[in-house]
Amino acid sequence: MAVQSHRRWAALAGWCALCFAAGGIGAVASVDARGFYADLVRPEWAPPPSVFGPVWSVLYLLMAIAAWRIGLSNATGARPALVAFVLQLAVNALWSWLFFAWHLGAASVLDIGLLWLLVVATLVLFWRIDRIAGALLVPYLAWVSFAGALCWAIWRANPTLLG
Template sequence: MSALAQVDWRTALVAAVCAVLVAVAGGVATRTDGWYQRLRVPAWKPPDWAFGPVWTTIFAMTACSGVLAWTADPAGRPLIATVFAVNGVLNIAWSVLFFRFRRPDWALIEVAMLWLSILVLMLAVGRTSLTAALLNIPYLAWVGVASCLNLRIVQLNPRRSLA
């Protein structure tokens, strides 16, 4: 029987709701107001409209990853829940630090923790499902790009001009 056929759809619903909650919290924390518009950014920054579709895809793939791991490893569920919860908090925290606190420098430190939490997440789910681990590669890559973008924004915008 395939892993998909074994999925408990209540589990899938919970994973989807959790992904939506993290996405909404991050979205609420994100403000592209005048402060953001005044930031100097590198020419290679993706257009603002691209972030929504990319994050939607990443959240969907990450939720599927969680469902596959949860289904495949009942004994590992406490670990799976913990790594996903920590990752969700770190995901939201980046938006709060960058957009609400207007501290790209603090967000740069935090995004390193977010990136590492994705690696830990991949290792945790990969113990029982290679597919679950691989589903998070786009997330890891996107946060890697975001880390480089965050670094460049810090470099292009001296602290005195960030407030």
């Protein structure tokens, strides 16, 4: 029984490591983001830069717990659901590179649109297996929806900086 419990906690640690690694990959692309973001024309409803780190930290933790719950299930759809999860995580990490490192506005908008679709698909797949796991992705979907609108607005307001 103790071995089983140890494996469960190790699996949670693994999902946390994967999610926070994706966040870390994005953070590397955002090293110089403060100055770049300050130079951008942003809508009045854009949050201050200090909001992004804490929000993403909570979201990555919720995502890891959701994936962990699916990983623990023996449901037939668990494997495809986790593949969708990992795929959306990769698309998530790519966004910071497109926007902050490479200043590709149109590509970042397309990426976040694809991310939104993948998050919806993942949420639906998770929900079918474990409603709590699906519900844990709802804040992520809400934030990606908001971030998509923000990305679009910033891209449209900054055609020279985000060509």
